[in-house]
Amino acid sequence: MQFIKSDINIDFIGKRKIAFILSVLFILISFGSLVAKKGPRYGIDFAGGTLIQVQFQDPVEINPVKSGLAALGMSGSSVQAFGDAGNNEYLIRTDNSMATGQDFTNRFKSALADAAGGPVEIRRVEMVGPQVGKDLREKALFAMFYALLFITFYISGRFEKKWMVSGVVAILLFVAVYVVSLFDASIPVLMVAALLVTIVLFWFLELKYAMGAILALVHDVTITVGIFSLFDKEFTLPIIAALLTIIGYSLNDTIIVFDRIRENLRRHHKNPMDLIINRSVNETLSRTILTSLTTLAVLVSLFVLGGGIIHDFAFAMIVGALIGTYSSVFVASPILLIWQKKAQS
Numbered sequence: 001m002q003f004i005k006s007d008i009n010i011d012f013i014g015k016r017k018i019a020f021i022l023s024v025l026f027i028l029i030s031f032g033s034l035v036a037k038k039g040p041r042y043g044i045d046f047a048g049g050t051l052i053q054v055q056f057q058d059p060v061e062i063n064p065v066k067s068g069l070a071a072l073g074m075s076g077s078s079v080q081a082f083g084d085a086g087n088n089e090y091l092i093r094t095d096n097s098m099a100t101g102q103d104f105t106n107r108f109k110s111a112l113a114d115a116a117g118g119p120v121e122i123r124r125v126e127m128v129g130p131q132v133g134k135d136l137r138e139k140a141l142f143a144m145f146y147a148l149l150f151i152t153f154y155i156s157g158r159f160e161k162k163w164m165v166s167g168v169v170a171i172l173l174f175v176a177v178y179v180v181s182l183f184d185a186s187i188p189v190l191m192v193a194a195l196l197v198t199i200v201l202f203w204f205l206e207l208k209y210a211m212g213a214i215l216a217l218v219h220d221v222t223i224t225v226g227i228f229s230l231f232d233k234e235f236t237l238p239i240i241a242a243l244l245t246i247i248g249y250s251l252n253d254t255i256i257v258f259d260r261i262r263e264n265l266r267r268h269h270k271n272p273m274d275l276i277i278n279r280s281v282n283e284t285l286s287r288t289i290l291t292s293l294t295t296l297a298v299l300v301s302l303f304v305l306g307g308g309i310i311h312d313f314a315f316a317m318i319v320g321a322l323i324g325t326y327s328s329v330f331v332a333s334p335i336l337l338i339w340q341k342k343a344q345s
Contacts (some may be wrong), residue, residue, distance in 0.1 A: 008285065011089035012329055013278045013337065023219060030226020040229055043127050043236035046135035046140070049095045052108070053124035053144060056088040056304045060116040065090055068115030083308040089123065128326075138187045140240040145191050147247055148217055149173060149198065152210040159209040159258055166210060169201055180193050212335035213254050216327040220250045224320050228312075238313045246320030249295070253288060253328035260284050261336065 034040065043049045054065075069077050069092065077094040105122060112120045128136075149170050156166030167175050177194050181187065195218060202211040221243055228235060260280040268276055299321060303314035 006257075008279075008282050010282060010285070011278060012281045012335060013274045016330060016334040016337070019326075019334070023223075023327075023331060026223045026226070029221065030222050030229065033226055033229040037229055037232075040225060041232055042133070042137065043234035044093065044128050044133070044135040045124075045237045046235060047095070048128050048131075049093060050124040050128075051124070052092045053267045054090055054092065054118055054121060055083060055088075055110065055121045055123050056112075056118055057120070058116075058118040059088055060118065062090070064115045064117070065092070065112065068112040071111045071115065074220075077234050080315055089293060126293035127214055137140065140234060140237070141187050141191050142181075144221065144247070145177070145194060146174070147244055148195070148214055151217070151247070151251055152198070152202070152207070152214045155213045155255070155258075155341065156207045156210040156226075158255075159262060160207060162205075162207060165205055166207060168196055169198075169205065169207075173201075206339075208339040211339075212332040213251060215335060216254055216332035217247050217250055219327050219331050220320060220323045221247055223323050224316060228316065233312050233315070236312070239316050240332055242313050242316035245317065246324055249321060250324030250327060253291070253325060254332045256284050256287065257281055257328055258331055261333065273337055281329055288325060288328065292321060305336065309322050 010231045062081070065079050066077075069079070074092075074094055077092050080093075082089040082091045105125075109120055109122060121202060153166045153170040157163040160166075177190060180190055195214075199211060199214065202208075202214065224243060224246060225235075228239070257280060260283055261277055264276045264280050264283075268279075296318065299314050299318045302310055304316060306314055
């Protein structure tokens with residue numbers, strides 16, 4: 001079955017200005033939301049504290065649950081319904097890292113059972129200290145930065161045969177970021193500064209494929225995090241795993257398009273660059289759409305049927321798959337055209 005005709009010729013490059021405006025708009029909205037909310041809403045993993053998942057045998061409202069927590073001296077805790085309404089499950093979060101031994105468990109169950117008028121089961125308890133949460137947050141940022149850095153090293157080596165130049169840049173940035181981080185620098189500020197320096201270096205060293213890839217990946221991660229902020233969803237370790245997966249997924253799409261652009265540059269080197277890029281995107285369009293649709297089918301199934309534990313992870317992956325497909329066509333590829341105009345000027 002032929003999903004897309006082989007002679008299709010959609011003018012993607014001709015619409016690049018509209019796409020750039022949309023991307024800038026989404027990024028500004030993402031930054032605006034993050035600034036207004038003073039960063040992402042960190043979960044227990046990164047903020048520290050205690051999370052307890054409970055299930056009641058009979059239906060119960062939130063107010064009796066809060067009354068039981070007040071009796072335990074946990075009146076400042078947040079209570080949120082979890083999963084399907086018929087499951088009678090709640091997530092209880094407190095900013096304090098509490099001792100959760102057997103004595104606490106017995107007192108906790110007794111207080112909630114008295115307040116709710118029925119038996120209660122503790123399904124899950126997670127406790128993270130504030131320092132551990134801070135360390136995990138910093139390591140998550142380092143993981144994403146180093147993933148981006150070594151991906152661009154691979155792109156430069158594969159597509160431009162500049163293994164030595166890109167390798168030296170990657171090592172120098174790695175060492176510089178590591179050394180500066182030892183002096184109690186603000187890790188988020190350090191990561192942003194390092195990414196800006198990386199982009200500037202790629203520009204002056206003429207690593208055009210690497211620059212297209214890293215800008216597309218930063219675009220994808222920024223918008224995904226911004227959407228999480230807009231929907232007030234928690235930022236946890238599984239979401240970091242989702243973001244790293246999104247980076248890999250988006251890069252895979254970008255490499256397929258870049259590979260076809262490189263082939264067509266050899267075959268049709270007399271043609272204008274915009275025609276070559278547009279032709280390459282159209283030739284890989286069938287593969288891009290089929291991959292995206294099959295991936296989204298799995299992710300939507302996880303989102304709908306996977307339950308509360310995996311809900312946010314699936315949501316992040318759905319957003320990332322859509323944004324990643326878009327950026328491979330409308331962000332990474334047009335940057336090569338911008339580069340050619342720079343070289344001709």
